[in-house]
Amino acid sequence: MREQLIKAMQRNQLVNMMYVSKIGSVTKRRVKIFKIVGDSFQAFCFMRQTKRTFLISSVLAGVPVFY
Numbered sequence: 001m002r003e004q005l006i007k008a009m010q011r012n013q014l015v016n017m018m019y020v021s022k023i024g025s026v027t028k029r030r031v032k033i034f035k036i037v038g039d040s041f042q043a044f045c046f047m048r049q050t051k052r053t054f055l056i057s058s059v060l061a062g063v064p065v066f067y
Helices: 002-010
Strands: 014-020 026-037 040-045 050-055 059-064
Touching: 002 014, 002 026, 002 059, 026 050
Parallel strands: none
Antiparallel strands: 014 026, 014 059, 026 040, 040 050
């Protein structure tokens, strides 16, 4: 998953992803990745309309958005 996220960030693509939160709920998010550091990444989350930090291990699936 890490490699997919790096490619999306390098290509400046949005990513649709399925994500498991800390409490175990699964959500669908659309994000724009800014930075990947260690086991997490920072991205703008369109669902929350703010910058968020996500754990790479909590991403169940990620698909780049093509226009």
